[in-house]
Amino acid sequence: MPDTNREIQELLVDYAETLRDGSIPVFLKSLTHDEAKIIAASREFWDATEVVQTLNGAGFADKAAIPNVGLFISRVDAKIASRLKQAKATPPPPSRGQARTRGSGCKRNTSTKPATKVEKSTEEQI
Amino acid sequence: MQNTHGSERHAMNKRLRNALKGLTSPDPERRRRAMEPFVRATFETFIRYLYRYLGNEIECEDVLEDVYADIWEKPDHLRNIINERQLLRTVYLYYMRKRLREVYKRINRNLCLSQKNLMNLIAPELGVLEILSQSELQQALHRMLSRLKARERRAIELWMEGVSNRAIANELKTTVGAVKMLEFRTMLKLKKMLHEYCGEN
Numbered sequence: 001m002p003d004t005n006r007e008i009q010e011l012l013v014d015y016a017e018t019l020r021d022g023s024i025p026v027f028l029k030s031l032t033h034d035e036a037k038i039i040a041a042s043r044e045f046w047d048a049t050e051v052v053q054t055l056n057g058a059g060f061a062d063k064a065a066i067p068n069v070g071l072f073i074s075r076v077d078a079k080i081a082s083r084l085k086q087a088k089a090t091p092p093p094p095s096r097g098q099a100r101t102r103g104s105g106c107k108r109n110t111s112t113k114p115a116t117k118v119e120k121s122t123e124e125q126i
Numbered sequence: 127m128q129n130t131h132g133s134e135r136h137a138m139n140k141r142l143r144n145a146l147k148g149l150t151s152p153d154p155e156r157r158r159r160a161m162e163p164f165v166r167a168t169f170e171t172f173i174r175y176l177y178r179y180l181g182n183e184i185e186c187e188d189v190l191e192d193v194y195a196d197i198w199e200k201p202d203h204l205r206n207i208i209n210e211r212q213l214l215r216t217v218y219l220y221y222m223r224k225r226l227r228e229v230y231k232r233i234n235r236n237l238c239l240s241q242k243n244l245m246n247l248i249a250p251e252l253g254v255l256e257i258l259s260q261s262e263l264q265q266a267l268h269r270m271l272s273r274l275k276a277r278e279r280r281a282i283e284l285w286m287e288g289v290s291n292r293a294i295a296n297e298l299k300t301t302v303g304a305v306k307m308l309e310f311r312t313m314l315k316l317k318k319m320l321h322e323y324c325g326e327n
Contacts, residue, residue, distance in 0.1 A: 009310035013291065015247075016309070020288065022182025028230060028237050028244070036238035046246065048313040050253050051320070057178035058264050059286035067173075067187055073165050075187075079195040080158050087154075 006035055008042050016052040138210055142167040146213075149201045157198050165194060171214060172222075174260065179226055179248055189229060193221045211259055215252060223249040255320055270319045278312040285309060 006014065011031075018027035031039070039045050138146070141163055148160025172193070176186040197204065203220040207213045226249035231241065239247070258266060271279050277298060284294045295305045 009307045010303075012310050012313065013306040016285070016313075017291070019179075019181040020285075022180065022185070024181070024248070025230060025233055028233065028239060031238045033238045036240070036243070040240065040243050044310075044314060047317050048310060049247065050250070050255060051313045051317045053178045053250075054255055054263065054320075055267070055282070055286060055316075056181055057174060057260075058267055067183065069166055069169050072169065072187065072191070073162050075191050076161060076165055076194045076198075077158070079191055080161065080198050083195055083199060084154060084158075 005032075008038055008045055011035060011039060012045055012048045012052070015049065016056075019052060019056050138207075138213070139167070142210070142213075146204060146207060149197065150205050154198075157201060161194060161198055164197075168213070168217075171210075171260070172217065175214060175218065176222060176226070179250075180229065185229060189222070189225045192225045193217065196221050196225070215256065219252065255324065257324055266320060266323050267316075270316055270323065273319065274312060274315065278308060278315070281305060281308050282312055282316075 014030070015024075015027050018024050145160050145164035145167060149157050149164055151157055151160070169190070172190055173183075173186050176189055177183070180186050180189070197217070203216050204213070207216060227245050230244060230248055255263065271282065274282070281294055281298065284297060285291075289297075291302050291305050291309075295302045298305065298308075300308075
């Protein structure tokens with residue numbers, strides 16, 4: 001897409017083409033500041049994108065190769081397993097009551113650090 | 127899931143209903159076991175839906191993998207689902223949109239389109255057309271295309287077949303610029319017709 005002064009219909013068609021080809025980043029990268037402004041201000045563009053997306057779903061999804069579900073399920077399961085592992089590794093967030101008591105402890109802890117620093121610096125001054 | 131017709135499309139099959147029951151259980155292991163039948167029952171519909179916005183099977187799979195894992199982690203939104211259409215809308219609104227927003231967020235950081243407009247482009251709000259199911263939508267599109275002028279219909283049909291604008295211009299014996307304008311105007315016309323159809327139904 002070498003053209004940098006595209007009009008709204010050209011922008012829409014270019015978006016539709018990249019969506020159809022599964023390469024939206026190409027369209028995003030091709031946009032100039034002025035074109036982005038035109039898009040932002042154009043009601044017609046957004047109206048037309050809805051149809052483009054609908055047509056893309058209706059027309060091209062049938063041609064798309066539907067991946068192997070069994071293989072995909074194992075991917076999902078592996079992802080869940082890793083999240084389970086992560087959840088087990090990190091302790092659960094404390095309940096509200098605990099959070100309050102712990103929170104006050106934490107505050108004391110965090111407040112001690114700068115306090116000691118202040119103390120030290122005053123000591124040094126003295 | 128998308129093969130259901132007529133009044134059946136509103137109901138859920140027993141397998142999906144049971145999977146949803148398992149998915150909303152507080153026990154994470156039970157939710158994990160329920161994921162397989164849930165994925166089997168919904169995969170094709172979900173990937174088809176994501177394809178609308180991405181047009182790329184690999185990205186659709188990656189996004190969907192995260193969507194299912196998110197559903198497993200926080201299935202609260204799926205508690206009171208009564209039919210497949212509601213399921214698709216809920217999954218899109220609460221799970222797919224979140225993941226879709228992240229797809230191109232990183233690459234757009236240094237680009238011209240604002241993040242808000244990028245989101246509108248990649249993960250838009252549900253429009254009026256969403257009240258139609260996939261089969262209804264295809265029927266409606268078929269009907270709307272037949273109501274277009276021959277030239278408009280040919281341009282859209284060729285475009286949907288994956289033909290380039292230059293080839294469409296050659297076929298219609300016109301310029302590429304004229305084809306782009308024709309396609310743009312026809313998209314707007316289709317939008318208006320589809321909205322009227324949704325209003326009537």
